[in-house]
Amino acid sequence: MDMKMIDQFILGGAIASLLGFLLLCYTFQGKKKSNRASMEMQRDDYVKNSQDGECQQEIAGNTEIIIVGAGVAGSALACTLGKDGRQVLVIERDLTEPDRIVGELLQPGGYLKLIELGLEDCVNEIDAQRVLGYALFKDGRNARLSYPLKDFHSDVAGRSFHNGRFIQKMREKAASLPNVRMEQGTVTSLLEQKGTIKGVQYKTKTGEEMTACAPLTIVCDGCFSNLRRSLCNPKVDIPSCFVALVLKNCQLPFPNHGHVILANPSPILLYQISSTEIRCLVDVPGQKVPSISNGKMASYLKNMVAPQIPVVIYHAFISAVEEGNIRTMPNRSMPAAPYPTPGALLLGDAFNMRHPLTGGGMTVALSDIVVLRDLFRPLHDFNDAPALCKYLESFYTLRKPVASTINTLAGALYKVFSASSDEARNEMRKACFDYLSLGGIFSNGPIALLSGLNPQPLSLVLHFFAVAIYGVGRLLLPFPSPKRAWLGARLISDACSIIFPILKAEGVRQMFFPATVPSYYRAPPAS
């Protein structure tokens, strides 16, 4: 049986390589057409013409970088640039502690990035919980997938926490730096002059209209970003919503593990967010969820969802529904499609989003900040906006292998983990659960991808197709019938239809062969 599986694994790899090659050829052809026809700035309500002289005073005030938004990306970036001695102005709509249901589980790969940025102490004293892996549940069976942490320092693990507490820690750290200024205000538009962003217009808490100018504005205004429209081509997809609850006075079946239930119609997530609370996120496909106000949501959760919850937390789940603190959030995904613009840059969810099933958003944002910090380090100033813009094109390529692997995994896994009326898709779902349950390389590889500890694009494609081949092998063995062979062919075709569009949207060349992209080698502008 083991030898058969190894054969299937090798065959899967060969098929994956061939398919990857074909897709690459296709993408090279398509890319030429899809480049933005013109680099002109798209003016809308969120971009205003900057009057001559409007920005002189601020530039004299020496602000080098304006950061819009102090969420996960903005506050981590402010700390990082501030520590590197940059003069930073952060404008955040609300500086009080956020109370949100997003960004509550930081993968170990993200924690490694926090260490690289010197921000690991921001998960201390917030009752953060160590996360050591995942537990998968399907049809009464379960499988434990541990993060491959043995080669790392004992402190390295995932962390789960209240998002607001984590952000507040990073904000405090940024504000403690003498060269970082934090202001509460809502940025209403970017100021543009002859195609270059010169700064922002914002409204203070008291309603006063203000202007702030700097050679570089970094927009980190999150998933609902209005400001991104002139800086990228936002193709936002909302495949589902999360319905969130907090469970109290109970213990998860596998402490210190994220729990994923392969439920019907789509997955349910559970993880601790403090020593006494467990976050439950129930995925509801589509963009509409049952109404909370008329009680339809509560009855959906009690009748459809509760029977699929592990028995040990069933009562806590019902109590949480009855308590009524139910919140919802759309799950967005958006590939990065920037319009490189002098004087401005996008970061975090404003720039790039993926389905939150795998908890990869913060890891991507922190990884991007590491790339950006390293690109900024040789620069003395940011005043030559066109030259800086050209140089920063390398950012879009350098970030790709890590960001795209995490993004692709999230999109593909969401599709595979969701129930379907299609028999081939359900075979893939079963094969995926069983493949991950095999342990060894079959669980270590995928969990290393998910954790962000080894986000290698090739490993992702190989494991994805290995799952498909494993599924086909089970259908054909011991004796293939025409019906099962046909189902196997449909399974492979379905697997291709899941992963190839995601890879294409991410950019195959940048993801798999970044070194062949000319912008990879951009040198810093001479100052």
Ligand SMILES: Cc1cc2nc3c(=O)[nH]c(=O)nc-3n(C[C@H](O)[C@H](O)[C@H](O)COP(=O)(O)OP(=O)(O)OC[C@H]3O[C@@H](n4cnc5c(N)ncnc54)[C@H](O)[C@@H]3O)c2cc1C
């Ligand atoms: C339901 C859900 C669950 C998720 N769970 C996880 C998870 O477990 N792990 C994980 O890694 N990722 C998760 N994510 C993704 C993660 O939350 C994001 O990737 C991350 O928060 C992105 O950080 P950000 O700084 O770009 O945005 P945010 O953290 O949302 O910050 C944006 C900031 O900008 C401010 N702002 C907005 N507009 C303006 C304006 N005009 N002027 C001034 N300020 C403004 C906001 O007040 C906010 O503080 C989840 C996402 C969703 C939807």
